[in-house]
Amino acid sequence: MLIRGVRTTAIAALAIVLTGVVAAPAAHGIEGGTAATETKSTVQIFYKGEVVCGGSLLDGRRVITSTRCLADVEDWKSSDLTVRVGDPRLGQGEQATGCGTLGRITSGNPEDPSTWKVSDIEVLYLSKAVASTDFARPSGRLPSVGDTVTVRGYGHGGDLKEATAKVKTVNDVIPGGDDVKEGMTVEGINGHAEARDAGAPVFVPANVAGVDLQVGVVATPGHLVEIQPHLDFLISALQEDHPFCTSGGEGRTAASGKAAGDKLVETASGALLKF
Incomplete structure (x- = not known):
């Protein structure tokens, strides 16, 4: 997501690498699995009225998702995205519109996009706070090989379902992305995610406080982005407002009214770059 709509040749070349990583097959939600009766922070993300991926509510104005959410869509902006929260039925629940995104560069020269290694995790900012307080609990715990995790997603054209999977490997490179060791591979037990479940949250069973932890x-x-190496990134996202969400939104600056990119990336050092 952080690559779309930018203007420089170097970044456009990087976009080509990511474009087409996730196709849009005619899948229908989680394959197999069971119907979910509670969202447990899971949200639906729509692009121009069509569900394209999932995410989880980090707080009232921030959604954790994947950079691959719109990997097969050219030149989009955050205001093209809407989310639905608080309802396991597809197309139902409170609605909010996107106003900016924040991605992460794990390494590389900030001045030279051709050197960047880009994470598969991303935060979508919303133009207004939603009423739901059913927030995700990102965890610094890294599951072990053999552990069971739960995936919740709407997929393409289905109500919310969940499936369990077994962790096969951790700290792997996710195929089709940059050489960043941030991935788990999993094998479905009673079902598995489909391509349009990109961004859907993955949990371990409830802890002693009865809270499911997002890992x-x-x-x-078959590949998940680990939360553990990006926990500091999510914390910083909670502490910072997105400039295009506080100064006019819709990808425009309040002062000049000129069109502006609504995407940010954070470097490994914590610096923010605007596009």
């Missing part, structure tokens, strides 16, 4: 995000059907 991953779906990147591709």
Whole structure:
């Protein structure tokens, strides 16, 4: 998501690498699995009225998702995105519109996009706070090989479902992305994610306080982005407002009214770059 709509040749070249990583097959939600009766922070993300991926509510104005959410869509902006929260039925629940995104560069020269290694995790900012307080609990815990995790997603054209999977590997490179060791591979137990479940949250069973902890995000059907190496990134996202969400929104600056990119990336050092 952080690559779309930018103007420089170097970044456009990087976009080509990511474009087409996730196709849009005619899948219908989680394949197999069971119907979910509670959202447990899971949200639906729509692009121009069509569900394209999932995410989880980090707080009232921030959604954790995957950079692959719109990997097959050219030149989009955050205001093209809407989310639905608080309802396991597709197309139902409170609605809010996107106003900016924040991605992460894990390494590389900030002045030279051709050197960047880009994470598969991303935060979508909303133009207004939603009423739901059913927020995700990102965890610094890294599941072990053999652990069971739960994936919740709407997929393409289905109500919310969840499926369990077994962790096969951790700290892997996710195929089709940059050489960033941030991925888990999983094998479905009673179902598995589909391509349009990109961004869907992955949980471990409830802790002693009865809270499900989010340990991953779906990147591709068999590969998950680990939360653990990006916990500091999510914390910083909670502490910072997105400039295009506080100064006019809709990808425009309040002072000049000129069109502006609504996407940010954060470097490994914590610096923010605007596009």
